[in-house]
Amino acid sequence: MSTAVTSPDFLSKFHLGHALCAAWLMLFAGSALAEQTTPVSFVNDIVPVLTKAGCNAGVCHAKAGGGQNGFQLSLLGFEPQEDYDYLTRQGRGRRLFPAAPDHSLILLKASAQVPHGGGVRLEKDSQGYGVLRSWIQQGTPYGGDQATLSSILIQPDRGVLPPGAEQQLKTIAHFSDGSTRDVSSLALYESNDSAMAEVDDSGLVKAAELPGKFSIMVRYQGKVSVFSGAVPLGAPVEELPPSKNFIDEHLFANLQQLGIPPSPVCDDATFLRRVTLDIGGRLPTEEETREFLADTATDKRERLIDRLLRSPSYADFFANKWTSLLKNRRDVASDITSNFAFHAWIRDSLLANKPYDQIVRELLAATGTVIANPAVAWYKRVKEPKEQLEDVAQLFLGVRMQCAQCHHHPFERWSQDDYYGFAAFFSQVGRKPSGVQGEDLIFHKRGVAQSQNVKTGLMVRPAALGDDVGEIPPDHDPRLRLADWMSSAENPFFAKAVVNRYWKHFFKRGLIEPEDDIRDTNPPTNPELLEALEKHFVSSKFDLKELVRVITQSSAYQLSAIPNEHNVADQQNYSRYYPRRMQAEVLLDSIDDLSGARTSFANLPVGTRAVALPDNSYNNASPLLRVFGRPESTSVCECERRESASLAQSLHLINAADVKAKLATSGGRADRLSKAEKSAKEKISELYLAAFSRQPRPEELDTALAYLAESRYDANGKPIDPKIVARDNFQDLLWALINSKEFLFNH
Amino acid sequence: MNPSRITSFALLLSLLTHAALAQSVCLPAPRLLTTMPMGGQAGSEFELTISGEFIEGAEQLVFSHPGITANKSADNKYTVKIAADCPTGIHEARVMTRLGLSAARVFTVGKLPEVSQEKHSTTVQSAMPLQLNSICNATMPARGVNHYSIEAKKDQRILVDCAAQGIDSKLNPVLIVGDKDGNDLQVERRGGVIDFLVPDDGTYTIKVHDLTFNGGEHYFYRLVIQELPGEVPVIRQPATRAVAAHSWPPFGLPPEAPLKEHDSEDAQKLNLPCDIAGSFFPAADVDTYEFEAKKGEQWWIEVASQRLGRPTDASVVVQRVSKDGDTESLVDVAELSDIPSPVKVSSNGYSYDGPPYNAGSSDVLGKIEIPEDGTYRLQVTDLFGGTRNDPNNIYRLVIRQATPDFSVVAWALHMNLRNGDRNALSKPIALRRGWTMPLEVIVIRRDGFDGEIELIMENLPDGVNASGTKIPAGKSRGIMLITADEGAPKGYANATFRGRAKIGDQTVTRPCQLASMAWPVRNAWSEIPSPRLLSSIAVSVSDDETAPITIAAKERKVWEAKTGEKLTIPLLHMRRGEFSGKAINMSTFGSPFESFKFDLPLDADSSEAIMDLAKTPPGEYLIALYGSAVSKHRHNVAAITVAEQEHTKAQETAAALAAEVTRLSEQAKVASGQAKTEAEKSLAAVTAEKKAADAAVAAAEKRVAAAKSQANPKDIVDIIVSEPIKIRVQPAETK
16 A cells, blocks of 8 residues: 555545535536437547546546446546446446436436435436437447547636636637537536636636636546636836846746735845755854854855855755655664665765765665665665655656556546556566565666556556657666656756755745646646746756755845735745744754753764754654654655644643753753853843844843843742742743744744 | 453563573673774784673683784783784684683784774864874764864875774774864765865864764774875775685686776677676676677686675676677577575574575676577676766676586584574684584585585694585585584684585595674674674684583494494483473484484483484485583583682681781770870771771672672573484395
């Protein structure tokens, strides 16, 4: 069983529910047609009716394992020949009654004239009912040499819809014989952001108040197309921050088009804290903050970015991200060696700025032992070729292939041959047992790479998502050919997937969302920007540090998080910085840094930071890491990391024993400040610099000074020792800072 | 499973675990585990400290080369002297103990000056300064990183190497060169070296830690900081050889290959036979050679790479070049990869199901038969080499006509001694009197050699005999049995061990190399064993302990019988202690008697082995009976007497001092003036001595208790082997 975590809405949209089905059938109600006299085609007429009515949805008669109540259909009509057999030859022929079509069980059930678990699917007077009836009356023909569906086109395919405006979409089916047909009423429509625009079953789009870009996915009989829409805000965009590079040009052009004025560039303190958290996964030290704020050079932000990229904390932070996605998971104690080695390999590669395509190549085509070649550890975690192809496609190409294992991908062009063609790249991975239980030596097993399509039973040669990679001799490791294909400059997925992933890292939201679901029907919100990023990345020879550099140097990244009067509703176009809660590891390190405590992790030297943890095993021992959603490394999806807020998180920070212990650490910051020979003002200044990378504002300073000056009394009303009071007061101040949004969020 | 069943199951499991823990595996054997330092400079003299297992009262420290000598200076301390002309490289240290000569620990002799690190340096601030061109002997703290600092000049080439697993350490070293503040500049985690070109004059930090931050005295290493001229190739620190390496090189092969691989896209032309050196470089390298051959020719192909110490998996494909006009096609003739172990190696299952040693290799040894006259292409690839760019991954390819030969390797026999037993203990050939130790001997046969192989061990200590079962024709396994007589004197010797066979009309002998585990691994699930080849075969006898039982034929003679008869061999059981269980399930070493099994009673002094010779062909055979038994072992009983004597002596000293205190007290009472002052002074001094003596008594009491506790009978299961028995089977009488 696959353990991949899939975005919940992905599946729910795919496996259409009863409620949605019920809504569709109403489309046909009240518009009964006269009996059709032209020959009815099963493929081109009947299957679309069944699909539109939801009969062949995954929760209805296309349910895996035999359909529903003995009646089975292929998912979304992808296998019409099988559906024809199901309908005409199974159920002892009782489903169809050409002599009296209205007494056919399929019509009686679909119109709920006899009890039907799915309720009314087709009203008796609907168009769909009529088509089915005509087909039965004509003797249930399959349709012979009929034209096949080539593509569908949407008219129009793009448009600008002011808030509240409507746009009727028209879906035209193009057939192999050159004919066309308006299938608007039979096509399925879906908006990618219903808060921005909704679409009904007839293809009528209605824009909401939220400004931005949206898309409407249109599906018809395995073909897909998309309408790209924009809802402008229409506010005047008079002042734009300086354009530092191509990112700004494309991003600000989009804001101008939508009429969303951006927030100004943030101040130095905010930038320092933001970029240090985003690149190094840590808070700036007080010394760094003082130096940066005092620096008057005009290029100090660029120099800071370069310094951070050179630092081991960059490698630690991004290794943390990648090793989790690459499933560096500790299941048994003996995994420790391979996990440490694998994590270190990623971390060292990032530190040395090994080109991204080379890192992926070393991973994909890893051979040998874990110690001699730590990338081999990936094959310890991901053992089956199917899992290997699915993970590689999703992680490095942003393509989710899971569906195509069993059926044609409903939102995409991927067939089962594409799936097994991709799996064939991994068919020559040989394994030999090693001295470690569960750990194999990986080698290239000589032979012709191929994989069996379980549906057709035919052997499929390696093919890369529809691209021919040529003949692979038996002596050549097919995985190297796959790596060659991935890293070619023309590859439509490889660079796009990673620049989008990194964009999301810095901007909270990918240009394509989810970041690992790149498909024609899920277009980017700013295609020009994404393409420019891709080109820049490829021309830099897959230089990850350069990618980070170009993103963080842009004014777009440096915008203030504080909204102006217009852009507060913008959640998509990056007109301001979108604040994010610190991720679990960064938060733990930040609390340690602020409190002066140090979390001790098993098997690791004292002082090891949480962002440098090699695997998931530390989650068990750290309640904070668990509560704040550190992933267990079971999935290639970033969504495994829980970034949402919860009551448990608030309670943890307010009252958990581990947090309180950190505040009270002997020799920690509260303890030290309470004893230090400097003014209260200086001490408060240190606290603010450490927590927020800025000086306290006057009102904050006054509040803190007043609090520190408060006396304390015990239960008997006697004054408490001032030394203890001072320590407790500093602990309280720290506690208050840690529980503030300004601390918890990168902003 | 319902909760109550789960509880019952857990209880049962816990009981079983306790039962298993109550029984140890293998009688105590002396093992030298650490020396500090782990090596030294030729021509130097220094203090060396040892630690180990069952080496209490260690006596002489013995090295495998006479150029290294040692004198005991204190308990577990020696003054070691290395002769100036002592060869550099790997040697072995052992220590003589009451149980015999210990298991070996690697000792390296080099040319560079050495230092030993006395305390850990776990921060940049506490970094230990090192000189260029020196070696630092150190141990790793658990969850720690040792820091060192060097001064270097811009453009200097500095080589940072770390000998660890190659000198028997458990350390899996990570090397980091950092700036003066310890920020990483260059990292090496795969056991390689750091070849560092100094960017600027200044101080640099060198950090060393274990891959998983393990530490302790068993995690020792030799850190080598060396300045190298620009183009000089890197030479690694000497290391032990893997067990697989026993079969390399073939006898008579010159040290250097006469031919070198060309860096060319085209196939390199060869004339057979040939001997060529190449490397699996760059990544995904495919080296192609081309040669002409005639139909019916047979060629043997051998590739060494893993056996040269490289982490590779060589593979050879031979194809016939077929031409149709200008179109060329290739037809597979042979695909060769791996030299499989001739016997089943233990899997990763619950218990051992084969030896935990692998005599095979991931190298290549195989034959091709030429199907027709023509041109042939041979491709050499590294199946591990798809993405690795390491020019040090070298290979040597030999193509020759059949040169039948063999290579033998031996190790102390491992058996599954109890449920779930996965012990991989290092087993020195340290014999108790009356004990027979079996070595398992495996042969890798070369180029079709199929004959019988005799096993011969010589140069043994007095009172020790060794007899080997033959490795039968076409088979792969024999057993060498080393027996210490009941009256053998304490001693040791460096033995020679050879295999002898008739190849064609020549009798050839080949050295049999001995392999051993580097560590006494008690459970190979929790610690991966580290087998390696030893450079010497040390055999010793202890006079302190005797075997718990000696099983021998009633007479040391050749037992004669005829094919078809039943042979009865009366056996004597010389029992010297108690056993758990009533009988030993005996099996038999020595072809063709391997299927003979019987139960040997443990409560009797004799028994009979009755063998059916119905299908035994005439011939001379050597067999031994073997099984396992749980004996009640008392460890170092003599230590109780010694401790008690020391205790008595301490008590006597304390009593004498007590009397003296009483006397001086009385004297002080009656004395006056100066005499009183002096008496009081003496009293104070003696009282202090008395206090120290009382403490010595308490310490001696503890030692007595410890010695008694240690000598408490303990259930230990071990392999029991009879003395070798010779049998001569005569042809059946014809009627």
